[in-house]
Amino acid sequence: MGEPLVFTYNVDGGDFTSAGQASVMVKKNLNQIGFSPEVIRRVSIAMYEGEINMVIHADGGVATVKVDDNCIEIVLADKGPGIADVEKAMQEGFSTAPDEVRGLGFGAGMGLPNMKRYTDEMSIDSTVGVGTTITMKVNY
Amino acid sequence: MKIEIIRDLLNADVLCGEDRLSNDVLSACGSDMMSDVLAYVKNQAVLLTGLVNSQVIRTAAMMDMQCVVFVRSKMPSEEMLCLAKECGITVMTSPMRMYEACGKLYSEGLGTGIE
Numbered sequence: 014m015g016e017p018l019v020f021t022y023n024v025d026g027g028d029f030t031s032a033g034q035a036s037v038m039v040k041k042n043l044n045q046i047g048f049s050p051e052v053i054r055r056v057s058i059a060m061y062e063g064e065i066n067m068v069i070h071a072d073g074g075v076a077t078v079k080v081d082d083n084c085i086e087i088v089l090a091d092k093g094p095g096i097a098d099v100e101k102a103m104q105e106g107f108s109t110a111p112d113e114v115r116g117l118g119f120g121a122g123m124g125l126p127n128m129k130r131y132t133d134e135m136s137i138d139s140t141v142g143v144g145t146t147i148t149m150k151v152n153y
Numbered sequence: 154m155k156i157e158i159i160r161d162l163l164n165a166d167v168l169c170g171e172d173r174l175s176n177d178v179l180s181a182c183g184s185d186m187m188s189d190v191l192a193y194v195k196n197q198a199v200l201l202t203g204l205v206n207s208q209v210i211r212t213a214a215m216m217d218m219q220c221v222v223f224v225r226s227k228m229p230s231e232e233m234l235c236l237a238k239e240c241g242i243t244v245m246t247s248p249m250r251m252y253e254a255c256g257k258l259y260s261e262g263l264g265t266g267i268e
Binding site: 029030031032033036037040050054057058061062065117118119120121122123124126127130 | 185186187188189191192204206207208209211212214215216217232240
């Protein structure tokens with residue numbers, strides 16, 4: 014492969030109903046390229062959880078997916094409130110999502126742990142009051 | 154288990170994806186928490202839920218699921234059905250409650266897919 018393929022999506026923060034649209038697009042694109050269902054599932058689930066987080070916590074953001082020679086990199090960048098305690102946020106069951114989000118099927122404190130579970134590498138760069146950038150890699 | 158058997162066992166109405174009723178599925182899960190579905194489900198092809206919003210269909214799509222069953226006669230919106238058609242997911246609605254619907258399928262041999 015020469016130049017890496019890059020897909021960029023704006024994640025709309027205003028509307029919970031439309032959250033996940035970018036992940037559905039990524040899934041379609043990766044499918045067309047011909048990745049295995051397992052790789053596609055891992056990338057799209059990790060990105061989907063991240064997208065939901067950006068909508069719940071950060072009023073949206075930008076998702077970039079880069080297809081490299083041996084890995085797929087997902088970068089989710091937002092200008093939200095930031096994560097005060099990253100270690101705590103990584104614990105299963107820890108959530109700061111508002112109650113109404115739980116009524117929608119999310120906010121169980123599984124988002125970040127799921128993102129880690131489905132990717133080979135994950136790093137969180139967050140500054141309170143400035144925003145959060147999460148970088149994930151899935152090797153193939 | 155064929156999807157049409159699921160429909161019959163649950164007295165369900167099929168709302169879209171009739172063309173896939175003869176497809177075979179090997180396992181199912183029941184949950185209203187989509188993050189739990191995304192965390193624990195492996196190769197499960199059917200999602201039973203009492204939650205009705207677009208994220209249910211997207212979650213099923215992310216997991217490569219074939220069928221979503223809404224329990225307690227809940228009805229998805231047109232928008233949700235459009236999304237399901239796009240993703241190739243069969244959607245049905247059953248008058249049964251979650252516990253009964255899951256129990257019916259489980260006792261007829263549709264397992265969890267988790268070893």
